[in-house]
Amino acid sequence: xxxxxxxxxxxxxxxxxxxxxxxxxxxxxxxxxxxxxxxxxxxxxxxxxxxxxxxxxxxxxxxxxxxxxxxxxxxxxxxxxxxxxxxxxxxxxxxxxxxxxxxxxxxxxxxx
Numbered sequence: 001x002x003x004x005x006x007x008x009x010x011x012x013x014x015x016x017x018x019x020x021x022x023x024x025x026x027x028x029x030x031x032x033x034x035x036x037x038x039x040x041x042x043x044x045x046x047x048x049x050x051x052x053x054x055x056x057x058x059x060x061x062x063x064x065x066x067x068x069x070x071x072x073x074x075x076x077x078x079x080x081x082x083x084x085x086x087x088x089x090x091x092x093x094x095x096x097x098x099x100x101x102x103x104x105x106x107x108x109x110x111x112x
Contacts, residue, residue, distance in 0.1 A: 014049055014050055014057075015053060015057055015060075019047070019049055019053070020057050020061045020062070022047055022049075023047065023049070023054055023057045023058060023061075023062070024057075024062055026038060026043050026046065026047070027058065027064065037069070039069070040054050
């Protein structure tokens, strides 16, 4: 055997062309439809392919990234007004010359 030969090593059992096509169809089918995203586990249960193999197919074969679903808090007008008020209070703690470099991201709640 020569080094670097394509057939060296352990055979692919789950990442076959057929399985890659099946996972690809399930992933792309949800691309244009909001609120229809399937998790890796859901795709795994639907296809019968092991969850880690589905993950590797998505990452290595399809060159896509998997993201976890996260619940997001929807901000009301009252929340936005409270955040603006707190941001202004926080800015008072800094000298005027330093406030040009301060910016707020909508990541975490902050308290004064």
